[in-house]
Amino acid sequence: MSTAATAHATDDVPTAPEGGGDAVVATRGLTKRFRSGQVAVDGIDLRVPRGAVYGFLGPNGSGKTTTIRMLLGLVQPSAGEARVLGGAMPRDSARVLPRVGALVEGPAFQPYLTGRRNLERLDAVDATTDPRTKRTRIAAALDRVGLTAAATKPYRQYSLGMKQRLGLAAALLRPRDLLILDEPTNGLDPQGTREVRQLIRELADDGASVLVSSHLLSEIDQVCTHVGVMSRGRLLVQGERDVVTAGGRTRERAVVTTTREHTEAASRVLGRLAGDAGGDPLVTVGTGEGDVVTVTSPLGAAALTDVAPALVAAGVPVLGLRTDRPSLEDVFVELTGEGFDVAR
Numbered sequence: 001m002s003t004a005a006t007a008h009a010t011d012d013v014p015t016a017p018e019g020g021g022d023a024v025v026a027t028r029g030l031t032k033r034f035r036s037g038q039v040a041v042d043g044i045d046l047r048v049p050r051g052a053v054y055g056f057l058g059p060n061g062s063g064k065t066t067t068i069r070m071l072l073g074l075v076q077p078s079a080g081e082a083r084v085l086g087g088a089m090p091r092d093s094a095r096v097l098p099r100v101g102a103l104v105e106g107p108a109f110q111p112y113l114t115g116r117r118n119l120e121r122l123d124a125v126d127a128t129t130d131p132r133t134k135r136t137r138i139a140a141a142l143d144r145v146g147l148t149a150a151a152t153k154p155y156r157q158y159s160l161g162m163k164q165r166l167g168l169a170a171a172l173l174r175p176r177d178l179l180i181l182d183e184p185t186n187g188l189d190p191q192g193t194r195e196v197r198q199l200i201r202e203l204a205d206d207g208a209s210v211l212v213s214s215h216l217l218s219e220i221d222q223v224c225t226h227v228g229v230m231s232r233g234r235l236l237v238q239g240e241r242d243v244v245t246a247g248g249r250t251r252e253r254a255v256v257t258t259t260r261e262h263t264e265a266a267s268r269v270l271g272r273l274a275g276d277a278g279g280d281p282l283v284t285v286g287t288g289e290g291d292v293v294t295v296t297s298p299l300g301a302a303a304l305t306d307v308a309p310a311l312v313a314a315g316v317p318v319l320g321l322r323t324d325r326p327s328l329e330d331v332f333v334e335l336t337g338e339g340f341d342v343a344r
């Protein structure tokens with residue numbers, strides 16, 4: 001994928017007049033109750049700071065897509081309010097949406113037209129773009145998502161990943177202040193997923209704010225500055241990624257490599273350090289190869305430099321010692337008591 005810039009932000013993003021501060025997305029009590037009675041989104045206060053890459057995370061069915069559709073004015077909220085780029089949605093859609101690039105369940109692409117022709121069609125119906133720059137903008141968008149070589153193939157011959165890339169290209173046909181991407185890595189292989197992550201990084205570096213949803217924590221963990229975690233229609237936690245992961249009991253852990261016969265002694269030392277410091281004394285023993293095992297334990301308030309002397313004093317050979325920060329998945333499991341990929 002090329003690094004050519006097609007999207008950049010302008011400096012005139014108005015801020016939400018109430019409650020939003022310098023936020024590009026700010027909702028208050030945003031709620032969606034479907035006719036079936038199901039409350040898909042239950043009073044959430046979402047806040048995406050300007051310049052953030054906000055990972056909007058949650059298992060399938062937790063309400064991410066419904067929230068995004070309300071932000072884009074595609075679904076009418078049952079209660080609460082949503083402000084996007086300072087405008088109230090859906091009231092200010094006409095003013096706000098040209099500045100928002102969205103990838104939501106793919107735009108209506110024509111199966112018999114090529115990828116490029118499909119982009120030309122979408123661009124032609126967008127009254128806010130300049131037809132004179134059409135060719136270069138479309139070429140840049142195709143290049144940016146790695147579709148230049150496949151641009152002349154009919155859409156119906158595209159793989160799921162190629163379709164997803166074309167959806168991204170459509171969102172990049174003009175400069176955007178905010179990108180809202182719903183599961184952009186759906187259907188992509190690991191290489192494609194890496195490319196999309198890289199693309200998100202580049203877009204953010206160019207000044208765009210990004211709200212990106214995913215049910216795969218690990219995919220987004222590596223790219224986001226902020227996270228919000230949804231479960232059953234509620235926003236369980238949101239904030240700067242590192243603050244969110246540092247806030248729970250699942251703090252930094254010590255990972256000690258030692259020999260199998262010293263597993264118990266190592267566990268005792270680590271448990272004592274974590275326990276003494278008020279941390280969780282739970283110690284997990286990983287299976288290593290042959291005679292080597294790893295013992296992992298929360299550090300509590302102990303520092304890594306306390307660990308080696310304590311182990312040595314207890315006669316535990318230290319073959320390796322490092323810290324491991326908790327993943328978002330650890331935090332999610334801690335918050336909800338359940339695995340991440342659950343549906344309802």
Ligand SMILES: Nc1ncnc2c1ncn2[C@@H]1O[C@H](COP(=O)(O)OP(=O)(O)OP(=O)(O)O)[C@@H](O)[C@H]1O
Nearest residue numbers: 034036038040059060061062063064065066067215
């Ligand atoms: N039009 C609808 N009518 C009734 N219920 C709906 C409708 N759309 C979604 N839902 C329900 O609302 C809940 C939230 O769905 P939503 O698509 O917002 O979740 P999600 O987090 O985006 O999940 P996924 O990752 O699977 O897209 C689900 O239980 C879903 O079945």
